[in-house]
Amino acid sequence: MITMKEIARRANVSSATVSRVLNNSGYVSDDVRKRIMKIIEETGYIPSEHAKALRTKQSNVIGVILPKLSTETSSRLVNGISEELAKHGYQILLANTNLDPEKEIENLKLLKSKQVDGIILLATNRGQELVSEIQKLSIPFVATGQVIEGVPSVINNNFQAAKDITSHLIEKGHQKIAFIGVDEADWEVGHRRKEGYLAALKENQLRIVDEWIQKGIFSIESGYTSMKKILESGNERPTAVVCVTDRLAIGAMEYLGEIGLSIPNDIALTGMGASDLSKYVVPRLTTIDLLSETTGAEAAKTLLEIIKEGNTSDKKVIDYRLIIRDSI
Template identity: 60%
Template sequence: MATIKEIAAMASVSRTTVSRVLNNSGYVSEDVRKRINKVIEETGYIPSQQAKSLRTKKTKVIGVILPTIKTETSGRLVAGIDEVLSEAGYQILLANTNLDRQKEIEFLQLLKVRQVDGIILAATNVNDELVEKIKQLDIPFVAIGQEIQGIFNVLYDDYHAARDMTSLFVRKGHKRISFIGVDESDRAVGFLRKKGFLDEMNNNNLSVEDAWVEKGVFNIQSGYEAMARIIQNSTRIPTAVFAVTDRLAIGAMRYLNEHSYTIPDEMAIAGIGASEMSKYVTPPLTTIDYFNESVGHEAAKLILNRTTNHNKEFKKITSNYRLIERDSV
């Protein structure tokens, strides 16, 4: 394979000019650029990424830390991130924490050692240790889904989405509405969605009995078990259930179907996430679409802004959402 020196000789230019074309830096006339690119194409020259990284002090790699790779949300986020970064000539390096807080910390350090140009983190929760570690990294950083002060953030409007869904139940005539959430250490999904539900219930002068509020984790079985506890522990059976994720809602639906509750006549149900599965359960699930690919686009644009323009001005973006009303409510 040809070297830069040989490329320069064949194109009748200096090695510096060839480097400018390869790195897209410095002025090179259009005629000379075309001549060099033609020689590169004819010889099949591929620049050494390691050598290029040493020259530019950039690896063209962005680390992406996910709480799990098993959900559609993660898949859509990554698709959106990759679409923007690939177009800009970047690659992504994925890290899966499997909802392990300590792994989030470990992956931050690992990605720094790998000398990535930036990190995008879809965090499950935010604590002092995580925030301190991020500040110590001194690497361009974007957080998705959880707000971290002083960091570029792309957020979901969890509070208002939950209020809107609760309002839908109320408009349909429901007064006894139950809730399946997750641990409130997850501020976005656990705290803000629950707060939105409770505030909207209060806004409509509707009470919420303790037995109507349950917690699960991010899987279908957990939704099934939470629904079972609500039914078994309630002196007054609710007429509706709002689950903070589609998976929890689908688990709850399975319990209701197995125990002869007709949906939505005897029990209305809704989730959040607009998963593919939500369209095909019976009846189709009412849900909220957070446009996760677009969220991925925004996160990728922000990280490129930080890495290429060195823009350190704090920025927060809150994404839009859409309530999809189907036959389960």
């Protein structure tokens, strides 16, 4: 197998000169550089990434921690991250938590041991244990999904997005609006989106009915169960429902269809996330496009700023887009 030492021998230079060419560091004359590169090309020499990392103290690998590998949000976020990092010669190493907060911490430790150059975490909580572990990292770090105190974060404007989609329903004449959310320990999706919904109701002096506010998990089945609870809570029924994810909305849609209620004639329905499914269910779902690929790209740019310049800006907020379809 060809080695750096052999490349140096054939080019009649020192191994240190070959190393400077490979790492683009230090002065090497154009003639010598061309001679070395020609030999590398002819021999097909590939430098050991581990050895390179030891020399440069860089692995050119970024760790990315996700709550679920199978979701569209994660997939789009990773696309945005990987495309941006690839422009700068970085690869990514993925870790999955399966929505387990303890695994977020385990994966932080694991990726640090792998000597990655930085970490991007799509966080589902912002507990003190997680914050403490992040503060111990001593490598560049960016959070998405949650604002974590003292940590550079790239997030969506979840409060305003939920407020806008609720306000749109109100503009369409709806005054009895229910809500299907998730656990408020997930601050951005569970708490901030609920707060946006409540703010729209309060601004328009509409009733807040506790039984119409249900909490599920990130699943279609949970949307189905939550919709059932809302309609079984009393004689009066809402005319519209705001769901914090498309999957919850599709579950609610399934239940409404089973009991013979028409969407949007009997009950209007909205989701959030602009999933591929939202375009193909009948009726097509009104939703919020949270621009996950843009979020991923911005998280990557923020991390690169920290790696290269030590920039530690606290928070970037990504805009969103309301997509109005048939379900309202």
